[in-house]
Amino acid sequence: MEKELRLMKGNEAVAEAAIRAGADGYFGYPITPQSEILEYLMEADPYHTTGMVVLQAESEVAAINMVYGGAACGKKVMTTSSSPGISLKQEGITYIAGAELPCLIVNVVRGGPGLGTIQPAQSDYFQATKGGGHGDYHLIVLAPASVQEMADFVELSFELAFKYRNPVMMLSDGAIGQMMEKVYLSPQKERSKTVPEWATTGKPPSRERVIITSLDLDPNGQERFNQKLVAKYNEIREKEVRYEEFQCEDAEYILVAYGTSARVCMKSIQLARAQGIKVGLLRPITLFPFPTKRLNELAGKVKMMFSIEMSAGQMVEDVMLSVNGKVPVYHFGRMGGIVTEPEEVVDFLKSKIIGG
Amino acid sequence: MAEATGIKDIIKPENLVYKKTKVMTDNTLSYCPGCGHGTAHRILAEIIEEEGLQSEAIGVSPVGCSVLLYDFLDIDWQQAAHGRAPAVATAIKRLLPEKFVFTYQGDGDLAAIGTAETIHACNRGENILIIFINNGIYGMTGGQMAPTTLPGMKSSTSPYGRDVKLMGNPLKMTDIVATLPGTYYVTRQSVHTPANVKKTKKAIRKAVQYQKLDRGTCFIEIVSNCPSGWKMTPVESNKWMEANMFPFYPLGDMKVPAEESAQKTTNSEKND
Amino acid sequence: MAKIRGSIVVNIDKCKGCEVCMVSCPTGTIAMAKEVNHKGYYYAYPANPELCIGCANCAMVCPDGVITVYKTKI
Numbered sequence: 001m002e003k004e005l006r007l008m009k010g011n012e013a014v015a016e017a018a019i020r021a022g023a024d025g026y027f028g029y030p031i032t033p034q035s036e037i038l039e040y041l042m043e044a045d046p047y048h049t050t051g052m053v054v055l056q057a058e059s060e061v062a063a064i065n066m067v068y069g070g071a072a073c074g075k076k077v078m079t080t081s082s083s084p085g086i087s088l089k090q091e092g093i094t095y096i097a098g099a100e101l102p103c104l105i106v107n108v109v110r111g112g113p114g115l116g117t118i119q120p121a122q123s124d125y126f127q128a129t130k131g132g133g134h135g136d137y138h139l140i141v142l143a144p145a146s147v148q149e150m151a152d153f154v155e156l157s158f159e160l161a162f163k164y165r166n167p168v169m170m171l172s173d174g175a176i177g178q179m180m181e182k183v184y185l186s187p188q189k190e191r192s193k194t195v196p197e198w199a200t201t202g203k204p205p206s207r208e209r210v211i212i213t214s215l216d217l218d219p220n221g222q223e224r225f226n227q228k229l230v231a232k233y234n235e236i237r238e239k240e241v242r243y244e245e246f247q248c249e250d251a252e253y254i255l256v257a258y259g260t261s262a263r264v265c266m267k268s269i270q271l272a273r274a275q276g277i278k279v280g281l282l283r284p285i286t287l288f289p290f291p292t293k294r295l296n297e298l299a300g301k302v303k304m305m306f307s308i309e310m311s312a313g314q315m316v317e318d319v320m321l322s323v324n325g326k327v328p329v330y331h332f333g334r335m336g337g338i339v340t341e342p343e344e345v346v347d348f349l350k351s352k353i354i355g356g
Numbered sequence: 357m358a359e360a361t362g363i364k365d366i367i368k369p370e371n372l373v374y375k376k377t378k379v380m381t382d383n384t385l386s387y388c389p390g391c392g393h394g395t396a397h398r399i400l401a402e403i404i405e406e407e408g409l410q411s412e413a414i415g416v417s418p419v420g421c422s423v424l425l426y427d428f429l430d431i432d433w434q435q436a437a438h439g440r441a442p443a444v445a446t447a448i449k450r451l452l453p454e455k456f457v458f459t460y461q462g463d464g465d466l467a468a469i470g471t472a473e474t475i476h477a478c479n480r481g482e483n484i485l486i487i488f489i490n491n492g493i494y495g496m497t498g499g500q501m502a503p504t505t506l507p508g509m510k511s512s513t514s515p516y517g518r519d520v521k522l523m524g525n526p527l528k529m530t531d532i533v534a535t536l537p538g539t540y541y542v543t544r545q546s547v548h549t550p551a552n553v554k555k556t557k558k559a560i561r562k563a564v565q566y567q568k569l570d571r572g573t574c575f576i577e578i579v580s581n582c583p584s585g586w587k588m589t590p591v592e593s594n595k596w597m598e599a600n601m602f603p604f605y606p607l608g609d610m611k612v613p614a615e616e617s618a619q620k621t622t623n624s625e626k627n628d
Numbered sequence: 629m630a631k632i633r634g635s636i637v638v639n640i641d642k643c644k645g646c647e648v649c650m651v652s653c654p655t656g657t658i659a660m661a662k663e664v665n666h667k668g669y670y671y672a673y674p675a676n677p678e679l680c681i682g683c684a685n686c687a688m689v690c691p692d693g694v695i696t697v698y699k700t701k702i
Contacts, residue, residue: 025451053450057443058476065440065473069416069447072434077447095437200432200448202412202455211426213417213435358665360673362635362657362680362698371700373634374684376693385692389669390646394691550652550685583646590646 003184010150010176013183014080014106015040017151018052021158022189024075025053027066029085032118033174034108037080050191060085064092064105071101072212074199076158076192078104082174083112083124086132093167094133097229098214100198102161104154105139106170108177111337119337120174120260125314128171129288136226138233140168140240141287143258147181149285155186160240164232165198171287173310175260175339233289242285243294247273251280253349254298256319257308258284260339265308267342272349279349287315295322302327304352308345309333328352379405383427388495390590392580393422395547396489396556400460401429403560413456414448416441420462421495439470442477445484456567458485464494467503467529474529481538481572485563488529488575491582492601499585503527506604511585526604530577534610540572542611546579548594552607571613579605630701634682636674639694645669649686649695655679658686 028038046052057063070077111117157168216222257265262283307316316331332348379401417425419438426433436444441459449457494500501511508517534542545556563574581593650658659675682699
């Protein structure tokens with residue numbers, strides 16, 4: 001079937017893609033810069049077309065717990081928020097991971113910490129990839145860099161979530177959420193009628209009761225479960241790494257950037273190459289699992305790597321771990337909700353090449 | 357299984373009057389001797405059996421002494437984060453509207469950390485049953501003060517008695533939710549005597565009927581004891597509860613639907 | 629007039645000796661044993677079985693559901 005071409009905001013694309021992906025429920029709360037997602041869904045009123053439940057919860061905390069309840073029923077459910085709201089959700093997220101439930105959480109990142117700003121940032125990388133909530137778990141993290149990817153990654157997120165029974169996060173930012181671009185939307189998928197056997201549905205006589213919980217008072221049982229999760233994340237690291245390379249073949253310097261920073265770097269590369277600097281971009285699409293292997297490979301062929309991110313330097317640590325000392329790694333990026341300018345990246349690059 | 361029996365001649369299947377419902381599993385309850393949780397669980401399980409809900413019920417268990425509720429009732433369960441059960445139940449019921457969905461929560465769960473979730477689920481009139489076990493103390497964590505601890509009542513974090521000036525007054529959540537248009541049936545009961553067990557069972561049965569009719573939130577508070585936390589024997593704790601908890605938290609219906617008097621009786625209700 | 633006689637069966641292993649059944653019994657059938665079960669509880673038992681009328685009060689209030697009740701007309 002044909003895809004439909006529309007001009008949409010990133011946030012709107014997430015909402016429309018969720019309806020078309022056959023999502024069963026959305027539970028959200030207003031917060032800038034992502035309130036359009038909830039607003040779009042309320043206006044589209046999919047409950048009367050596909051039966052998708054859309055509910056404005058009383059808080060981000062309530063919303064993530066609604067997601068837990070829906071996911072435990074085997075349904076395709078999701079929530080969206082921005083940095084401060086994502087902090088509120090951390091308890092619910094670890095429960096979802098601990099109960100091995102599938103769901104999608106979208107973080108449209110704004111400047112922090114605290115109430116911060118409403119402008120875009122990339123300062124939630126640690127929170128998204130290193131935990132955020134307590135305990136040994138990981139989210140699968142996808143980083144869209146365009147309105148198209150905001151749409152495409154919704155279906156992909158649900159696919160990965162159900163494949164691994166794990167929460168998935170789309171780590172976006174305020175710029176991508178607000179910008180308008182062309183997007184090709186998939187046709188409407190029917191909401192699934194199959195129920196996973198691990199879900200609560202009401203206990204028929206034919207099976208044992210299903211208990212969705214993340215509690216195990218027996219430490220041996222808990223350790224076995226922790227080991228099961230470790231094995232799961234190793235499988236994810238093995239099979240689900242996604243990234244894109246741009247002009248890395250002859251590069252002497254590599255920029256590593258995701259989301260809005262990747263778009264900035266595309267321009268920076270153009271400017272730098274015009275000045276004779278052979279620089280390429282590796283754009284991680286999955287931040288967890290991180291493209292560790294590929295970065296390590298590339299490190300063997302280049303002189304320096306740069307982590308370009310709108311933060312005080314978070315992903316740079318993963319880049320350093322990946323290259324394992326093979327090459328110097330530097331971080332550059334604006335903070336406070338300010339979007340890095342392409343020329344700034346080039347200037348920084350040059351300062352390191354010359355300055356050493 | 358070791359048994360103490362009465363007159364053996366009378367013990368015949370055709371003479372059976374009362375047996376623990378099969379909806380209760382055989383697991384030994386983890387509660388202290390004499391704790392009202394066990395009785396409340398059993399009444400709920402009996403209703404689930406009698407109303408044929410075992411394959412329709414999805415329960416949401418709290419954090420607290422009754423976190424392990426899912427080991428005791430043989431239905432599908434979701435264990436919720438502390439206080440969040442009404443939010444979890446909201447999603448379950450909206451996504452699976454044909455199921456019988458309920459939460460079972462203690463006083464910390466429902467009236468402290470979960471206050472917002474409790475009030476908003478009731479305010480939206482979610483078509484669920486909320487069961488609130490109020491024993492004025494935090495049992496599982498060792499007997500700390502709860503939002504429902506009485507003025508002057510001692511606990512491990514109010515060792516000189518609850519001082520309302522510093523610690524606030526007890527919160528009457530049931531009264532609060534009764535004022536919300538979203539709640540349909542709000543009542544306060546207990547389970548410490550046979551008469552009260554019967555009344556509570558009736559209340560739960562009503563809530564089941566109302567949920568089938570999609571009427572809104574049913575809220576049943578069960579004032580209960582905590583022999584360990586109150587540092588009394590079970591029998592003493594029930595007496596203390598009657599003398600101290602009931603005057604502050606009076607039993608009875610706080611909100612009944614207008615059509616209650618015209619309600620038709622089901623077969624099982626006639627046999628109560 | 630027929631007399632109603634009851635008989636209860638107490639699961640000694642699961643009884644926690646809380647005594648709430650004893651207090652709810654209208655005829656004085658139930659007493660607490662002078663020995664303990666394997667958990668250390670003084671379990672309840674029908675000390676005066678001939679007094680039992682099978683009202684099931686005890687079973688209704690038992691938090692652990694350890695009592696089964698029978699009743700017949702004699």
